[in-house]
Amino acid sequence: MDTMFKESVKMSWQNIIHNKMRSFLTILGVLIGVTAIIALISIVQGVTDNITGEVMKMGANKITVQIAGTPLKQGLTQTDINEIAQIENLKGVSPTVSGQTSIVYNGEVMEEVAVQGNNDVHFANSDELLETGRPITIVDVESKNRVCLIGQDVVKELFPAESPINKEIIINGVTHTIIGTLQKSSGFSASSPDQSVVVPYTTAMSLIGTGYVPALDIYVEDEALAPETTAEVESALLTAFNYNEDGFRIVNMQNILDTVEQMTGTMSMLLAGIAAISLVVGGIGIMNMMLVTVTERTTEIGLRKALGAKPGTIQLQFVLEALFLSLFGGILGLICGIFISFVGTMAIGVEFTLVGYSIPLALGFSAVIGLAFGYAPAKKASRLNPIDALRSV
Amino acid sequence: MNTILNMKDIVKTYRMGDEEQRVLNEINFNVEQGEFVTILGPSGSGKSTLMNIIGCLDVPTSGNYDLNGNDVAHMDEETLSEVRNREIGFIFQQFQLLPRLSALDNVELPLIYAGVSEKERKQRAKAMLEKVGLGTKLKNKPNQLSGGQQQRVAIARALITQPTILLADEPTGALDQKTGVQIMELFQELHAEGKTIVMITHDEKIARHGSRIVKILDGTLTEYRQEDEQHG
Ligand SMILES: Nc1ncnc2c1ncn2[C@@H]1O[C@H](COP(=O)(O)OP(=O)(O)OP(=O)(O)O)[C@@H](O)[C@H]1O
Ligand SMILES: [Mg+2]
Numbered sequence: 001m002d003t004m005f006k007e008s009v010k011m012s013w014q015n016i017i018h019n020k021m022r023s024f025l026t027i028l029g030v031l032i033g034v035t036a037i038i039a040l041i042s043i044v045q046g047v048t049d050n051i052t053g054e055v056m057k058m059g060a061n062k063i064t065v066q067i068a069g070t071p072l073k074q075g076l077t078q079t080d081i082n083e084i085a086q087i088e089n090l091k092g093v094s095p096t097v098s099g100q101t102s103i104v105y106n107g108e109v110m111e112e113v114a115v116q117g118n119n120d121v122h123f124a125n126s127d128e129l130l131e132t133g134r135p136i137t138i139v140d141v142e143s144k145n146r147v148c149l150i151g152q153d154v155v156k157e158l159f160p161a162e163s164p165i166n167k168e169i170i171i172n173g174v175t176h177t178i179i180g181t182l183q184k185s186s187g188f189s190a191s192s193p194d195q196s197v198v199v200p201y202t203t204a205m206s207l208i209g210t211g212y213v214p215a216l217d218i219y220v221e222d223e224a225l226a227p228e229t230t231a232e233v234e235s236a237l238l239t240a241f242n243y244n245e246d247g248f249r250i251v252n253m254q255n256i257l258d259t260v261e262q263m264t265g266t267m268s269m270l271l272a273g274i275a276a277i278s279l280v281v282g283g284i285g286i287m288n289m290m291l292v293t294v295t296e297r298t299t300e301i302g303l304r305k306a307l308g309a310k311p312g313t314i315q316l317q318f319v320l321e322a323l324f325l326s327l328f329g330g331i332l333g334l335i336c337g338i339f340i341s342f343v344g345t346m347a348i349g350v351e352f353t354l355v356g357y358s359i360p361l362a363l364g365f366s367a368v369i370g371l372a373f374g375y376a377p378a379k380k381a382s383r384l385n386p387i388d389a390l391r392s393v
Numbered sequence: 394m395n396t397i398l399n400m401k402d403i404v405k406t407y408r409m410g411d412e413e414q415r416v417l418n419e420i421n422f423n424v425e426q427g428e429f430v431t432i433l434g435p436s437g438s439g440k441s442t443l444m445n446i447i448g449c450l451d452v453p454t455s456g457n458y459d460l461n462g463n464d465v466a467h468m469d470e471e472t473l474s475e476v477r478n479r480e481i482g483f484i485f486q487q488f489q490l491l492p493r494l495s496a497l498d499n500v501e502l503p504l505i506y507a508g509v510s511e512k513e514r515k516q517r518a519k520a521m522l523e524k525v526g527l528g529t530k531l532k533n534k535p536n537q538l539s540g541g542q543q544q545r546v547a548i549a550r551a552l553i554t555q556p557t558i559l560l561a562d563e564p565t566g567a568l569d570q571k572t573g574v575q576i577m578e579l580f581q582e583l584h585a586e587g588k589t590i591v592m593i594t595h596d597e598k599i600a601r602h603g604s605r606i607v608k609i610l611d612g613t614l615t616e617y618r619q620e621d622e623q624h625g
Contacts, residue, residue, distance in 0.1 A: 007505045018493060303489045306450060307550075308478020308506035310471055386450050390489065 004313055012321035015293070016273065016328075023325060026289040029282025030329030030369060031336065034362045037275040039335025041268065041358045043344045048264040055256050061091075061223045063230055064251040065216040070244050075212025079124070080240040084218070087232045091219035092121030097204040098214075103197060104170040105158040113154065115171060115194035117204025125219050129193075129340025131163050140200040147203075149180040153194040171197060172207050226254065237286040247377060282329065283373035290322050290377035294384075301381050303391020315382035322374020323367060330366025334359060397557055397589060398447070403456035403466075405442055405612075414598035417441045417453070418612040424558070424591060429584040431592045431603035432614075439612040440593045443563060447591060448560050449477045461557045478506050482551030484561035488533040488543045490550075496522060497531040500550045507554060521549040525579065541572035548579065552588075559583065561592040565599055575600045 016023045067075045072275065076084075076095070097117035103110050121281045123135030133149065140147055155164055164178045176199065185193050205211065218233060220226045230252055241247030294301070301314055338354060344351040405417035424430055434440050445451040446458065449465050452473075458466040461475050466509045482487075490499045500518040509517075522531055524543040527538075535543050539554075544564060551559055561580075565573030581602060584590055592603060600606050606617035 003505065003508050003510060006511075014493070299489070300491055303491070304502070304506075305474065306448070306477060306483050306489075307503045308554075310474040310506075312471075313506065353502050387445050390450075390485065 004318070008313065008317045008320055011317055012324055015321060016324055022289065023328075026327070027282075027287055027325050027329030027332070028189055029285040030279060030326050030345040031333040033275055033279035033281070033282045033285060034330045034366055035336040035340060036278055037272060037365070038334055038358050039340040039344060040271040040275060040340030041361075042265055042337070042353065043348070044268045044271065045353050045355045046345040046350040047348065048261065049353060051260050051264075052257060055253055055260065061220045061226065062253055062281070063218040063220060063226070063233060064234065064253075065101065065179070065218065066249045066251065067212070067214045067216075068247060068249065069212070069214070070096060070241055070247045073212070073241060073247070075210070075214045076216065076240060077212065080236075081213060081216070084216070084233060084236050087229065087236060089221045089225050089229045091221050092124065094119055094125070094217040094219070095201045095213040096122075096209065096215040096217060097201045099204065099208040101207070101275050103154070103158075103172075105167065105293055110154065110157055111311050112195075115204060115207060116193075116196055116198050117201030117207075118198055122217065125217075126184055131181040131183045133178070135180065136198070136200050141202050144202045144206065145200060146174060146176045147179045147199065148176040149182050149198045151179055151182045151192075151194040151196045152184045153192075154197060155181055169197075171199070176203075186363070196297070204215045226252070240249060248352065256275025258315065276365075279369055283369040285326055286322055286370065287377060290374055291380070293299040293321070294318065294377050294381045296371040297381075298384060298389045301384050302386040305384070305386040306390065311382035314384075315378045318378035319371065319374045323370040326366045326370025326374070330363050333366070334362045338361070397425050397426050397455075397461050398422070398591075399459045400447075401444065401457045403443075403453045403458060404470075405439075405446065405451075406454045416483070416612050418616045420612075422607070422614055424589060426589055427587050427606040429580065429590045429602070431600040431606050432592060432609055433459070433594060433597060433600040433606055435595055435611035438609045440595070440609055442561060442612075443609065444475075444562050444591075444593050446480050447558075448483060448614070449473045452624070463533040466568075478503060478554060479546075480557040481555040482554065482559045484544070484547050484551050484559065484564045486563040486566040488535070488540075488547045488567070489541055492535050492547055495532050495534055496527060496538065496546045496549075499535070501548055503550060503554045508572055517548065517553060521553050522546070524552075525549045539572075540568050541575060544576055545569065545579070548576075548583075552583075557589065559588055559590045561590065563594055564592065565594075565596075571600065 012169060069075055081093060083096055095117070095313050099115045100112060101115050103113050116135060119141045120136055120138045123129055130149070131152070136147070136149070139145070148169070150164060150169075158164070158169070164181060167178050168175050169178060169245070170176070182193050182196075191218070199207070201213065205213070220229050234250055237248045237250075238245070304314060331355065337358075396397070400420055403417055403420040406413050406415045408414075420443065423557065432440060432443065436589075441574040445454050449460070450469070453466055456466060457464075460476065460494055463480065465473070467477060468476065491502070497515070497518050500521055501514045504514045519531060522528060525548055527542060527549070530538060530542065535546070538546065538571050551601065564580075565576055567578065577599065580590060580592070584604065590603075594600050608615050608617050
């Protein structure tokens with residue numbers, strides 16, 4: 001049996017090699033199908049990783065609250081914020097106040113600069129904010145110090161040749177001392193910090209002339225308890241807005257991540273479905289070729305049977321031939337797929353990742369296709385009557 | 394003497410629509426070990442049908458057939474394959490060599506199905522090709538051999554499993570007269586060595602190379618007698 005298997009492998013292989021061009025055309029379908037599957041999985045995975053990475057950078061331990069306000073109350077008061085800060089499992093609360101204004105340095109005016117009010121917590125929870133100088137401190141917030149940090153576009157525009165630290169600029173008519181500069185943005189966040197100045201949020205409130213805070217970033221100590229903490233934040237906000245649910249919106253990063261993963265998951269399934277269809281088409285190609293081969297080799301099959309080949313042996317030989325064709329297509333498709341996803345991810349600008357399960361998936365899929373579509377032709381070959389077969393010369 | 398082939402009341406009928414055609418009509422046929430029997434008959438007389446049954450490629454409609462102790466008339470396809478491999482060495486009119494394989498590989502084929510190891514196969518096939526006078530053509534493909542040489546390769550292939558019977562259907566039919574005679578001389582050598590041969594032919598001259606002739610006409614088998622020769 002061992003000898004027979006070895007010989008069957010050899011015979012199938014010789015036949016494939018003998019018809020190189022035809023074999024190649026036959027495996028093209030499986031090749032393209034596997035290429036598509038591998039490329040799609042890798043590219044979708046690359047994009048997903050990228051999005052997840054960006055979202056994670058924004059912080060999975062961060063609860064963002066956006067205040068829409070009610071007719072009676074347009075935002076959170078300092079009292080509300082102090083109330084929320086009492087909730088357990090919090091690292092800190094960072095109110096955000098934003099507006100837009102012009103700034104002046106040395107008689108030079110820069111229009112449409114975003115003014116953002118933050119506090120010490122904001123800087124404490126991200127090491128990707130501060131470039132030079134010092135961050136905003138709790139003292140700056142409590143004493144409404146007229147200090148600011150400026151973004152890289154502002155540095156370039158107003159301080160092309162000198163250090164901005166300790167220089168004084170006029171924001172909305174009020175003089176502020178520059179205490180630091182902000183890092184250049186990675187380019188993915190919605191609002192670019194490059195064209196902005198950051199001041200203590202209390203200072204920002206008086207600059208803009210509002211008594212309300214329109215947004216909060218709440219930092220959680222233990223991420224595992226984030227859902228409970230979120231619930232407590234929600235109840236505090238409900239109290240603040242007199243049980244009007246439309247007054248605010250809570251954005252949890254984990255929710256965003258879940259949505260992203262769900263979306264990309266659905267997309268992968270869809271694309272994989274399309275690729276699977278092309279694999280089936282490839283399988284039909286193999287079946288067609290195997291049926292032709294069986295017809296062409298009727299005499300050979302008859303002779304082999306006359307010399308003692310059993311139906312099972314003949315069947316094995318042809319099933320192996322279909323299996324090899326399909327596997328060969330699968331391996332070539334794997335190589336092409338990896339190459340295409342490498343180029344593709346590079347073109348989109350995301351990191352290339354070879355998804356581990358894609359290799360066994362591609363090979364397994366093509367093996368199954370080969371066996372499934374090789375079975376019928378092989379069965380046909382094994383049933384050929386040696387008398388008819390030998391007479392057909 | 395030892396009877397290795399025993400056929401009793403073998404009938405083969407083919408059904409063509411409503412009509413039933415009896416191609417072999419109650420054939421009784423024995424072959425002793427070491428005999429060189431030729432079956433002589435005109436076209437359409439049922440020679441190939443008989444040969445297919447002798448060669449275990451087909452089973453009779455009724456009757457008993459014992460080949461070297463195997464009850465062949467009642468075997469399934471799987472077992473028939475084994476019996477063919479072990480007991481029969483086929484030699485065909487059209488040689489039936491696989492065109493992509495070398496002479497050596499062609500001769501090896503039956504041993505593959507017998508499960509013989511590669512090393513032993515090569516050795517035995519080489520020795521057999523030397524025996525039929527093709528020791529220098531081991532690597533040649535069939536299309537690089539003459540007709541006579543191809544038939545010698547086929548004979549080597551038939552001999553390789555040391556079968557009970559060599560079964561030849563018109564072995565000289567595709568050869569010119571001179572080459573045909575050479576092949577017949579090889580058959581007679583094998584007969585002299587003690588091999589059992591059954592040969593089918595429509596050519597009386599070729600049939601005479603055998604040690605015994607039986608005639609088949611319209612599916613009925615008769616022993617060849619002296620008066621047949623005088624009439625013919
Ligand atoms: N599969 C079949 N179905 C129906 N009839 C068949 C079949 N095989 C053979 N026959 C018939 O049986 C008869 C004998 O055929 P067979 O092939 O045995 O003749 P033969 O003696 O070998 O002739 P030849 O010398 O021409 O080869 C013929 O009349 C043929 O038509
Ligand atoms: Mg015939």
